[in-house]
Amino acid sequence: MSVLHLPNAHYKSLVSAHEDVLLGDQISWLNGLRKKAADQFSEIGFPSFREEEWRYTNVTPIEKNKFTVPRESGSVDEAFINSVLLEGCYHLVFVDGHFQPTYSTPVNDLPSGILVSALSQAITENEALVKSLLDSVVETPALGFVSLNTALFSDGAIISIEENTAVEKPIQVAFISSKAGALTLSNTRNLIFAQAASTAHIIETYHGVEDECYLTNAITEVVVESNATLSHDRLQAESSKAYHIGGVYSRLDDKGVFKQSNYTFGASTSRCESHAILGEASDCTLNGLYVGEDRQHMDHHTRLNHAQPHATSHEYYKGILNDRSQGVFQGRIIVAQDAQKTDSKMNNRNLLLSDRAEVDTKPQLEIYADDVKCAHGVTVGQLDETAVFYLRSRGADEQMAKNMLTFAFANEMVERIEFKPLRLAVLDELLERFPQTGMKKEWL
């Protein structure tokens, strides 16, 4: 295939400039891995919109902005950090891709049977575990952004839950970009390992100081072993001028249960991959909500790879696009020849609120087995005029009526969030965009 790749000389030079100061630069296997990724990145670079998978998302601004990797974290208001930490969680906090022990839950406060740590610490204490997980789930050949991440990642979380262990509290991993005033690039890598029959809930959140322009390139690799149950929420509330490229790559062993949800509100351009490889009789749920305004561009790509029989998957993404924002959804369900009795459903619903907003959606089925049930549905529409009329006849003004209905559209996804502090955080984002809905947080 003839594909035009973007020039990436600047990013290639970044890789060579940081070779000797990166995490684990004394470890030969890691250096080897980084070298391989760097070579691959030089070869493939950033994807151009001529590539089928990127045809709706243009990453040229990332190339042009020439983001640089900060050697240490910038300063962030203590109050800002505290405001993004959810109650009732264990915390791991990173600023500009560097670990912040002061804000993170100390190891002594963690229950037994779990490892919640920064990669920078684990690489010395648990090198074998890091080695077994790192780069074990992402597809090869990887995307340019994944290669760049592998070549350059500065830190990230490693979370491992031992067999038969249930973690009571959710674990929040917060990534914050500082008010650096410079074009910074944070490359973070998270490794999550839910061992057999364990249960855990992990929340990744991404925040930035308003009006800052930076690039977050965050990859999470997840392994869910047999009979384990893992919930993973990802809240993206970056600065409205930032760029966010992220991905959650997961592998489910037999009877594993994985529930991954994305809530996307921030960044001027964002792209989030959620890919899962499903083992026998596993169960995977991918949910998402994206709410765009101004000129925001939000792209979600999901891929459910049914490799083994008897697995089920559910996918439900909802989008609200206002002003001149653009939403992109691509969902792909692949059912291998051996994956008989697969049951897979995908749904994508979009609400367009302005005549300059745009939605591009590509729900795809790729099926090689005959005894399967697969379905997908897509809708794009606007608010129901009669519903607006009904509310107005009850005394709501037009804006309020519309906000109420828009809120209700989004609320279907919010209601699915079981953990209350996260639900409130998502609600905050929603109510900020659609005020006067007559909705009070206290009611929830």
Added chain:
Amino acid sequence: MSASNENLKNMIGQDYKDGFVTDIESDSFPPGLNEDVIRALSAKKEEPEFLLEWRLEAYRHWLTMEHPEWSFVEFPDIDFQEISYYSAPKSMEDGPKSLDEVDPELISTYNKLGIPLEEQMRLAGVAVDAVFDSVSVATTFKDKLAEAGVIFCSFSEAVKEHPDLIKQYLGTVVSQYDNFYAALNAAVFSDGSFVYIPKGVRCPMELSTYFRINAANTGQFERTLIVADEGSHVSYLEGCTAPMRDENQLHAAVVELVVLKDAEIKYSTVQNWYPGDENGVGGIYNFVTKRADCREDNAKVSWTQVETGSAITWKYPSVVLTGDHSVGEFYSVALTNNYQQADTGTKMIHLGKNTKSTIISKGISAGKGQNTYRGLVKVGRQAENSRNYTQCDSLLLGDECGAHTFPYIETKHPSATIEHEASTSKISEDQLFYCMQRGISAEDAVSMIVNGFCKEVFKELPMEFAVEAQALLGISLEGSVG
């Protein structure tokens, strides 16, 4: 379910029934493609200067293009220099004026296909412009059509007799630069059909063309242009069969439909070209560009297709809904068996206000067939209140085939309402059990279910075609379908 397994085996073992070769001396160009070939072709067809220039422009542009790789089909590279770009039955040089003058061997070819022209002439309501290889050999019912003012003739005849119309409309829907195969077609198209329905005329009969590929190694590059002027209506039927061949044959046709104010075109296709043998050897490569332009208000286009043949089918009959209140419809049944590959679907481009489109696509995969639906629904900035409904269903028969769905939905207007649904399933044990406990045999039950699966599309076909389509499905799925 052993009964259906046996049915599947029978089905897979089914031979292509229309495979035979007629020995007629052909006047062919040696294989190869360059500007001289195009000039010679144009000269042979006594074309005006503008058309030659148009062809050459297309050829020069084609040279700069790369072969597209994005589709979900696999085939060896095509050597375009090994194809002969012109082949005409020799006995055509004198130009038969009536059926009696037509080479009797041709007539018998059609007889073998079950479409005797004599009989068709007697059958009311169908005029046939039969294309044998690249040159029209028989045109019927011309007088009756002329009476209504309808022009229905071969493309080369139209170039000679109605050059103004050709100049006005040729390439306005599918330009000579459109895509790799459309550019190739523009450069070397040999013949095809031209239809013009004047203002306010409802075409008195259904128009039909049988395409046929005969001479070995001859790529067929048909070009069809249909213009429906204000307030007119036409139903056009296109059907294809081809003789059995070992070598792959390339077919890259272009169909352009121009629909003006309040006019309607209904375009139906039954395609049964040679699909290759059970090992995937041979078969036709069918890479077609079909597009309609609803250029003015209230225009309507309806594409209906039944695709059972070809080794590779690669076509997306599209509608550009430019005029306000215009309507586009697409109904399709695509069947792939053995090693057949189909990557087909439609594009509905909503540009005008209050435009509507409907897409119903049914894919059936059997054997080692790969069946892909690929469709685009695009709503432009000005397309207020546009409406689309899409339904793509796939049926899998056997565990070595594949069914894929790749819809693209791009919406730029909030008042648009778009619905897309797709499902993939096999014939369920429950459905079979229900039928069988009512005393219906397994085979009849499978037949009922498959027919029911396709019914929404078959009911859109004109009567004559509906019968043929059902027969084709029957041949392709014999053993499963009664």
